[in-house]
Amino acid sequence: MILPSASLLSWLLGLAAAAAYAVPALAASRLQAAGARNALWAAWVLHAGVLAWGMLGATPRFGFAPALSITAWLVLTVYAVERQWFPQLQARWALAALGAAAVLLALVFPGKPLHVSASAWLPLHLALGVASYGLLAAAVVHALLMARAERRIRLAVDTHSGMPLLTLERLTFRFITAGFVLLTATLLAGMLFTEVLYGRAWRWDHKAVFSVLSWLTLAALLLGRSRFGWRGRSAGRLLYAGAALLLLAYVGSRFVLEVVLGRSA
Incomplete structure (x- = not known):
């Protein structure tokens, strides 16, 4: 079985996002709050770039791993918004690990190309x-x-x-x-x-x-x-x-x- 491959830009953005997620996930106890927050924000932006390129790039793809990746990004978005009202909410390291895993999984399994003849309502x-x-x-x-x-x-x-x-x-x-x-x-x-x-x-x-x-x-x-x-x-x-x-x-x-x-x- 030959698995489909993500594009080079997707790999670069995805690896950068996973590396940024790994900072608060692996160094939560040694990292100051500001540093962990900045790393998580950078990862969130890079993750958004990966998703946008995967759905809107030259060959749009979708599958189980991109669905999980989008889900993880949405959960992190909710967390970022809630942190504005509840600064002591403690879930950063777990969600960072989730984001890194979702990004890497979507790189390995980028899904199938969406048919150009698909309905405009499908997205x-x-x-x-x-x-x-x-x-x-x-x-x-x-x-x-x-x-x-x-x-x-x-x-x-x-x-x-x-x-x-x-x-x-x-x-x-x-x-x-x-x-x-x-x-x-x-x-x-x-x-x-x-x-x-x-x-x-x-x-x-x-x-x-x-x-x-x-x-x-x-x-x-x-x-x-x-x-x-x-x-x-x-x-x-x-x-x-x-x-x-x-x-x-x-x-x-x-x-x-x-x-x-x-x-x-």
């Missing part, structure tokens, strides 16, 4: 889907921070989160709600306009099944939150399950096709 459909990935990934990060804060509270240890527990919970469900709305729009567009987007009728393939299962799981979570006040571990488990199902929907199916089976479709 919007892909953008909606990836945005729902990003928002739900941000919700998962907040849920993990919330779970860590709860454990530290039970152990009577200072959380060092810089964000009150109730604020974390509120933000988590706001991201879930926004991601659910975008996922709903993505599914409706896929079901109603499949022939326009992909030139074929709607079919219940693995991507569709996992996407609908994710939608049902998240709908149950939001309904349970609204009607029964679900929170804590029970809500977290449903969020993780819904996010995992959504990850399997596109990223999982594309990984099997592109890497395991060596096919583009």
Whole structure:
């Protein structure tokens, strides 16, 4: 099996972004806050350049690894915005490691070239889907921070989160709600306009099944939150399950096709 190769410029930008991400990820304890922040900002900008070139360059590509890369970049964007209000939010090293891994993975597996005959609406459909990935990934990060804060509270240890527990919970469900709305729009567009987007009728393939299962799981979570006040571990488990199902929907199916089976479709 011969894997597709990213362009030289993509490799240069990607390696520079991964190196910038590695600074706060590997030297978190020895680096001052300003230095780590500057390195993360530089990596974020370079990462954006990699994504822009991959989608808008001479040969636009998309696949499971670029989808993960965009998701990681969106999560880092959310983190950068939240740091303006909560300077003590501690997730820099983990998110930097995530960004570096996502960039390098997208260089090795840049995805398949997008057909020039594809519908002009296809990029919007892909953008909606990836945005729902990003928002739900941000919700998962907040849920993990919330779970860590709860454990530290039970152990009577200072959380060092810089964000009150109730604020974390509120933000988590706001991201879930926004991601659910975008996922709903993505599914409706896929079901109603499949022939326009992909030139074929709607079919219940693995991507569709996992996407609908994710939608049902998240709908149950939001309904349970609204009607029964679900929170804590029970809500977290449903969020993780819904996010995992959504990850399997596109990223999982594309990984099997592109890497395991060596096919583009």
